Amino acid sequence: PGDSGGHCHGGAQTGQRGLGRGPGVHWGGYSEIWGGLGAVWGVPGARPHGLQELLRALGALESHLSSGRSFLVGDGVTLADVTVVCALLGPFTQVLDPPSRAPFPGVSRWFRCCVRLPQFRAELGDVRLCGGGDTPGTPPQETPGTKSAAQLKKEAKKREKMEKFQQKQEKNRQLQAQAKAKPSKARRELQGLRYETPTPPGCKKDVGGPLPESYSPGYVEAAWYSWWEQEGFFRPEWGVSGGPGGVWGVWGGLGGFWGLGLFWVLGDTLTRWHRMRGLTAFWAPGCDHAGIATQVVVERRLLRSRGLTRHQLGRDAFLREVWRWKDEKGDRIYQQLRRLGASMDWGRACFTMDPKMSRAVTEAFVRLHEQGLIYRSRRIVHWSCALRSAISDIEVEKKELGGRTLLRVPGYEEPVEFGYTPGTHLGAPGTHLGYTWDTPEIHLGSHLGYTWAHLSPMAPPPLSPQHLRGRSVRHPITGRVLPVLHDALVDPQFGTGAVKITPAHDAADFEVGQRHGLGVAAVIGEDGTMVNVPAPFLGMPRFQARQALLETLKERGLFRGVTENPMVVPICSRSKDVLEPRAVPQWFVRCQGLAGAEAAAVRRGDLRLHPPGHARTWFTWMDNIRDWCISRQLWWGHRIPAYFVTIDDPQVPPGQDEDERFWVSGRSPDEARAKAAAAFGVSPELVRLRQDEDVLDTWFSSGLFPFSIFGWPDQTPDLERFYPGSLLETGHDILFFWVARMVMLGLALTGKLPFREVYLHAIVRDAHGRKMSKSLGNVIDPLDVITGVTLQELHQQLESSNLDPAELERAREGQVGFWGVLGGDLGDFGGDLGDLWGLGGFGACAPQPGRLQGLLAPALGGFDFPAATTAVHGFWVYEFCDVYLVWPWGHWGRDLAAVRATLLLCLDGGLRLLAPFMPFLAEELWQRLPRAPPAAPSVSLAPFPEPEQFCWQDEEAEATMEFVLSIVRALRSLRAAHGLTRQRPPCFLQTPDPSWGSRARRCRGLLRALGGVGSVQLLGGREPPQGCAVAVASERCTVHLLLQVRASWTPPRELARLGGRRRELGRALERLRERRAGPGYAQKVPPQVQENDEAKVGKGGLGDFGILGVFWDFWEFLGFLGGFGGIFGGS
DSSP states (O other), X not given: OTTTTOOOOSSOOOOOSSSOOOTTOOOOOHHHHXXXXXXXXXXXXOHHHHHHHHHHHHHHXXXXXXXXXXXXXXXXXXXXXXXXXXXXXXHHHHTSOHHHHTTOXXXXXXXXXXXXXXXXXXXXXXXXXXXXXXXXXXXXXXXXXXXXXXXXXXXXXXXXXXXXXXXXXXXXXXXXXXXXHSOOHHHHHHHHSOOOSOOOXXXXXOXXXXXXXXXXXXXXXXXXXXXXXXXXXXXXXXXXXXXXXXXXXXXXXXOXXXXXXXXXXXXXXXXXXXXXXXXXXXXXXXXXXXXXXXHHHHHXXXXXXXOOOHHHHOHHHHHHHHHHHHHHHTTHHHHHHHHHTOOOOGGGOEETTSXXXXXXXXXXXXXXXXXXXXXXXXXEXXXXXXXXXXXXXXXXXXXXXXXXXXXXXXXXXXXXXXXXXEEEEEEETTTTEEEEEEOXXXXXXXXXXXXXXXXOTTOOTTSOHHHHTTOEEEOTTTOOEXXXXXXXXXXXXXXXXXXXXXXXXXXXXXXXXXXXXXXXXXXXXXXXXXXXXXXXXXXXXXXXXXXXXXXXXXXXXXXXXXXEOOXXXXXXXTTOOBOEEEEEEEEEEOOHHHHHHHHHHHHHTSSEEESXXXXXXXXXXXXXXXXXXXXXXXXXSOBOOXXXXXXXXXXXXXXXXXXXXXXXXXXXXXXXXXHHHHHHTSOGGGEXXXXXXXXXXXXXXXXXXXXXTTTTTSOOHHHHXXXXXXXXXXXXXXXXXXXXXXXXXXXXXXXXXXXXXXXXXXXXXXXXXXXXXXXXXXXXXXXXHHHOBOHHHHHHHHHTSOOOHHHHHHHHHHHHHHHHHHTSOBOOTTGGGGGGGGGGGOOOOOOOHHHXXXXXXXXXXXXXXXXXXXXXXXXXXXXXXXXXXXXXXXXXXXXXXXXXXHHHHHHHHHHHHHTTTXXXXXXXXXXXXXXXXXXOSSTTTSOOOOXXXXXXXXXXXXXXXXXXXXXXXXXXXXXXXXXXXXOOOOEEXXXXXXXXXXXXXXXXXXXXXXXXXXXXXXXXXXXXXXXXXXXXXXXXXEEEEEXXXXXXXXXXXXXXXXXXXXXXXXXXXXXXXHHHHSXXXXXXXXXXXXXXHXXXXXXXXXXXXXXXXXXXXXXXXXXXXXXXXXXXXXX
């Protein structure tokens, strides 16, 4: 209460038994609360204002609760919940009608949850909406009588305020409507700069006209990609012989978003770089069918549009609906890739459900089944009752609970409580000897499905093995006699040292059951309802049945209370359902032997992971791998090519579903029938087959991609030429689920590693740290980034999606916040590209792209993309544009032809260096350069610059140039720090070495032009004049810039400016020190970076020169003005 910022007053002091009340807090009756709502009922004309305040309070509460909170503070009911319920429950239910309450689903849920909780009732008793004898729903009536003059004056003021408020609201609505009708300036400019020259698709863009005055992505990117694709520049046949340099790329799903933009950009950069180096670069585009995600989307769409489930529609008709949706949406990801410039070989694009790929999937399953690597067994799997299917480990989110917590579960109106342990009493038959134990599980199988009691051999008395060995206990509900077992699995220190055993609904219990030869009795069906249990629990939803079971135990006196139990609850990432462990017959891949070969390949260096730190994760997974469940209870996907066998012969008894002897695989029913006939020694006519209804895990077909795309199992020319590949580039989050399985299946089916290197990039996440996902509504379409999109259009995309209402509202709020950061239309992400647009009209310069190429090759070869892009960006912006474009013409003399030839050569090399990173801009500018034949038709096929091509080098000239540029940087820094944007003050150079002084003297013209200063004088042995700002350009030169007093300059203002800079640098220094003191800094940060950080905090870095230097400048300046006394008047 003290932390909530509010207070309660009047009434009795209640609620002190567990809500942590602060001192001096009292409760008021409902009559007082209703009395405070006179603005709603009693005062004429004030009702709209009261409603407005009520809706504003409910809106704030809804925003707080919409993030998934069950209570206002923490995970349980507190005084904050009680206070707000007392204040708002009455108006919410009595003032607002149902349509007015509809926008507040979170508040409605929270009200119902709170008033029904035992803790809430224990604190407040029976909640009444009105105090005294008022009838619920009837507002307190005013005492009739004539109103006083003061009351009438107060009412008139309220009416006047309300009228002004309504006028203001109407004006805001009109302004918003005008803003929506009027396109933004950025959108108008973006739409105005378009390439309008008629160019048929596939024809080369016309570059004969002049460049536009300003940069526009729409103009630059127009027409180029269709020409690239038509000419076949991205086919590997364009590369010269030199060995395959394939860059593999594929992403699952029928749609893309900005989180995948990182994947595409890195893959395209590497592919273009290898292609320009003369290697045979092959980047394979493809999509998998995303079994669960796609089926969920189509099912929701079908239910929303036609009110039908897939079971009502039928399997064949439902699959036609999925294919129709795929044809409608599936091409969008390819259009996104084309707009982003991805240099993929589209002639070899594939989809995992294509006939070629499906044939490879069937072949792989049959081969592995024949080798004994695929088998069928009843095992514990993660089961989603909402999807009615097993799911893979990658689709499991583990939610840690510290104790009793309410969670929302699909299909249940009220939250379900987790994180506690119930105690139960079981009687021993014949002796009436009873004991209790705590069950650590929370699902219904823990209560109705246990069939054996389980004790620890180390349990303390009275639960000693000697006491109960060989005894039995009775099930409290079914009456079934349960034998007592002894196993070392049980922790004697947990609870009473005794637990139940439910082999069908717990992984650990299943293993115990296997050791003791126990049966598997399932009590939870595939849809989450109870099965194989007595009435009244039969058919109940699992969590409703759990509550009913606890009530029954209490009625029979068998309940022994509950205790909090921290636990991890598995959540389905697709449906948000609480997963249920279920023992069901499934198909599995034996992974132990294959995993050993995978680990050995990395240890030998045959397979290299980048960054190398991922090797530790790889070995951990491979050394502790479990068999892979590959069957899914879906309709969309590759139907498993396995058949259950029934023999029409009384001498052959019928088999069970989990009996692997009665299952055969085959590439066709005829092949499967022949296998069954041979296995059972009967004629094929006596064999009846039933194909498995399940489909294969999507990762199984995706794991075949590196060789199935080339026509495997046929030995095609593409397979011989391009398999195995060189590199896989993907996100680190699927290292095990996709990368490891590609390696596993490649070794098992081809005997070769599918690639030699794996680069694992980081993951783009939203502001809450969540991965971008269409099911969360937090994705950004790359096409929206390229073409622009309004907030209203983003909202329309959400409304046409398949998000749940709660997720829809949360995603809409996230879009509003995102929009507020950007401040307008999303689009035209040209950024610094406009700085490069002027390259079409360069004057004179002489940079060396060969020196830059010496940095790029090791950076790209080592997957150091930040270093590569920083080098290219620095070359163009800070060397080319910032130095050479402003180089004084007179410095070159009269040989302008040589200047132009040097400029052309450097432009050509610089654009080829830029091409892997910015292909559209590089192509637009490169095509406008004069080129001597024979020249490549496109910059994407031009040779990447090599150091040998730019082999000229003058070490003395380069050293002089670096010396001059260091002085220029120091001068620019001083001018910016002191706000000298228009003045050109004189500067003085102090060079201890006379040889460097002579170089500076020869380059005074360059220093004046590039540094923006007036005269440049060398001090020699003289002292600089007073009033100079000082900066150390290098160990060879110190720069002094003469500051001139401006009329607006005052010492307090200058001190304030310098103090602000000191605080800013101090914060930067503190952040740097914290980073250096963090865990893993010495092990994870490269040595070069550590050295740079050490220099920053040492002498000459942020620690000394950066912070103290600014005050030294000011000290020097004060001396120029005559000292402190002259400035401050002696005070």
